[in-house]
Amino acid sequence: MTPPPAPTFAAAFAIAFQPIVDVETGLTIAQEALVRGPAGQSAGSVLAAVPLPDRYRVDAEIRRAAIEEALRLGLPATTAALTLNLYPGCVSHPDFGVRRTADDAAALGFPMDRLVFEISEMEPVEDPEALAVELSALQRRGLRIALDDVGTGHARMPLLMAWRPDGAKIAREVIMGLDLDPQRLEQVRLTLAQLNAFGLVPVVEGVETVGEMRALRAMGVRAMQGYLFARPGIGTLPLPVVPGGPA
DSSP states (O other), X not given: OOOOOOOOOGGGOEEEEEEEEETTTOOEEEEEEEEEOTTSOOHHHHHHTSOGXXXXXXXXXXXXXXXXXXXXXXXXXXXXXXXXXXXXXXXXXXXXXHHHHHHHHHHHTOOGGGEEEEEOSSSOOSOHHHHHHHHHHHHHTTOEEEEEEXXXXXXXXXXXXXXXXXXXXXXXXXXXXXXXOHHHHHHHHHHHHHHHHTTOOEEEOOOOSHHHHHHHHHTTOOEEOSTTTOOOEESSOOOOOOTTSOO
């Protein structure tokens, strides 16, 4: 007997986008695809409803849906890249990994040079060296890889040494209130210096106040993301607004 088709979770989620902005020019650098519930529920609530054996398959479904939605909304005609999050264990998965998403993008006609894969901190990395080999092979094919949530969770600085990504994103937990906390400000300064030593242009996420933006800008950060500029939007590519205008 032929087994029934695997269930799809497409009806259980929506795709939202949140821009990353160059605060000096005001241009949108990228739109990060974020999973939400049909009524805007958080990513955590959506993913918590996915049975563990289906996690990677659903992750691949979400990435394909994000590409389809980005095409529908006309993202390739903008200045933005498309940023897709994925589990570390999904990178080299034979059925649901990055190659599957790259094939989906090619079949849909999405430009490959506008794709960025963000390695999430949602799960630990069991074999960083093996993953480094796989990431290097993907980069040789022209795919761009970024490390998400630097400074928190599993996204520690040693992973930068092993993986050599194309970009890195500093988490909100790291920068929150840095303009009011000299110790936090110094920690962010050290983190930026480490990223610069690897030749990486940092993106800072979770910027919510003008004070945080100004403190980061004073340290040379241009690429930022957060509620200060635009909230995630479903069915739209939000346009970021830099308070006071581009620096």
